[in-house]
Amino acid sequence: MTMAIETRALTKSFGKVRALDGLDLAVEGGETHGFLGPNGAGKTTTIRVLLGLLRHDGGAVSVLGGDPWHDAVSLHRRLAYVPGDVHLWPNLTGGEVIDLLGDLRGGLDPTRRGELIDRFQLDPTKRCRTYSKGNRQKIAIIAAFAADVDLLLLDEPTSGLDPLMAARFEQVVREATDAGRTVLLSSHVLAEAEALCDRVSIIRHGRIVESGTLTELRHLTRTSVTVQTARPIQGLDERHGVHDVEVEGDRARFEVDPDHLDATLRHLTDHEVRALTSTPPTLAELFLRHYGDDLDGSAGSDAT
């Protein structure tokens, strides 16, 4: 499979601030790739470099086999973009903006345009100054998905959408993937990434700190276990790979590394297990593992 997006050791600084610090991102053709990180991690900067709106300082970057800075115009015919914060011309109507962006990209499918306007329940006759944030977001989404392109760059596209519209959006992304399109979905809504993405990359301070399929990433993360036994549990604290143990009589709660799950379960069965629930790690926990120390440092919360 060819790479739709590939960056190696990408760097970008704004004055003294190093926004991208050796970013290695690989998105395969045809996949939906989640690009996760909190505000300020460098997601938008990365996407703007991929669009040729910003020029990178160092490293290498390729989009659909081309250089995003030098081949901007020809590449843009093959990709569509939804900005995180959509700013529009106050005196143009929503319908006019959709057509404007479509025309400048080389035309859009009028049937698909009409269908998307219906699905997202957008009134295209209103002036942009009167649209709410969610409605402005819808305009950018409709313009992007009505275009016949190979690659979709979506920068936090559902911010401002209500849950119903967010669900419609997920459906539209799935249809795009089924049609063979590549999607880069930047987000901090982890449930959305979990529902849509084949693979995810987690960005922190301008670097990718984790990348892989959800299964691969889960393998790196602890499983939460709650157990009730006939005899009081002993010796759990001393076992390798077991963390955050809370024992209360015949009940225990703890977390266990995936490599030690089997051995730990054997240890539990020695105490006659009555009930057991285990929760696989969610993306949120995965995410917090990389950002937990930020939270501890700044907010002092009990992130795990």
Added chain:
Amino acid sequence: MTATTGTLRLLRLAIRRDRIVLTVWVVALGLLVIASVASVAGLYTSQAEREMAAAFTAANRMARAFDGPAMGASVGALTMTEAFGVLAILAGLMSIQTVTRHTRQDEETGRAELLGSAVVGHQARLTAALLLVTAANVALAAVTTGALLAQGLPVAGSLAAGVALGGVGLSFAAIASVTAQLAESQRAATGLASAALGVAYLLRAVGDAAGEVAESGVELISAWPSWLSPIGWGQQVRPFGGDQWSVLILFAALAAILIAIAFALSSRRDLGGALLPTRPGPPTAGGRLRTPLRLTWRLQRGMLLAWMVGAAVVAGALGALGDGAEELVGLSEELAATFEQMAAGGSMLDVYMAFVMGIVGIATAGFAIQSVLRAQTEESSERLEPLLATALSRSRWLGANATFVVVGTASIVGVAGLFAGTSYGIVTGDLATGLTSFLSAGAVQLPAALLLAGLVTLVFGVVPRLAVGIGWAALAASFALGQLGELLGVPQAVMNLSPFTHVPAVPAEDLAVGPLLALTSIAAAFAVIGLLTFRQRDLKV
């Protein structure tokens, strides 16, 4: 909690937001007052000259319509006759923009919602905006009075002029407080109030044109339409020409009535709601926005049309005055000397035509700069980002904007030349001379106007955040050098910095092609360098 709870805190916020812009407005208007007095005192050095100038303005219908009613033959009265109209328009614009900025703009951007959720009464924002604009107009009245006193003019007249100007400002603040309730966007609210300002100016122009010369011969008794206009009231106060204090009551009455209406409307509507309905627009672009040039046209056509209308009105009036140009120039030895120096050998009429189109040229450079700066706004407001994420290259986008600037600037100067020439032709019966002279006098201004646009494009390419400041400073400097340079004895080397210094005074002078080609080349070089640097830099978002 009452309807005005929180007003003082909001007023402090408004002062914090506007401390620079309002200071600049008031100081600039004060300087304009000083410059106007200095110009009148410099042009008409003897009482006899002033009597003739006042008699001319009182007797000539076009001069009456354009300047204002003649108020007498003193320096102060002549200054008020010639400058009060312009000062009144500027005071009106300052007040209108201040009111809509703190009322409708806050609602449009959602700031009002955030404020409204705090302990703030529902009339507090409007009250704070009106208090701010009242303070600005009091400051304007004080600065104007001070500026006139500093020029050695009588106390009573100076005070009357200051208060009258503040009164005009307050009237249009009150009008804007009503239009801000009617329209849904700041742009529409400002547009409606500005239209009222235009109508006010026209009403007094009609009233003054239809007036009668008083027995003194140096004063005009305006006809009734002048009394329907707040600008007209300001002139009827007759500063330095009788000081009619009682007229000031009209300002107070109008402001009180309109502000009461604004509060009543404001209490009856929702936040963000408007009394004028917004019509739905077209659901599709239908190919009207297929190219970047069409988009530029769509986004800037309103501005261009407004400039064309303004140019047509002003140039039409100045063109009709051309018939009396010799007489007008002959009123002042000083002016006659300047004109003769401008074009040795040319007729006074030719010099006048070159002079009129010179003013049109530098004013139109204002449009050219404004239009280039729209490109900068597109970038800084992040609207450019989705455009450049399509198959639109940076060169095509900026090229479309540059094309619009060139064609728009040429159209405005062309319209001005056409209207000036036609009105001259109607008055004198010599249409051919009018059209060829005014049009050629206008055409030679284009390279200089476009050079300033090129400069702004260059700055936009290199350091976009400085484009606004450098653009307007360059225009102000060119204007100041052109108007006051000779008077103040500025060295030629400095005068040469203004592109307009190099424009030949066609039709009074021969058409010198060299300087025009040089100006055009520099303008093009600036624009190209601006484009090349813009292509190489990060988008500033």
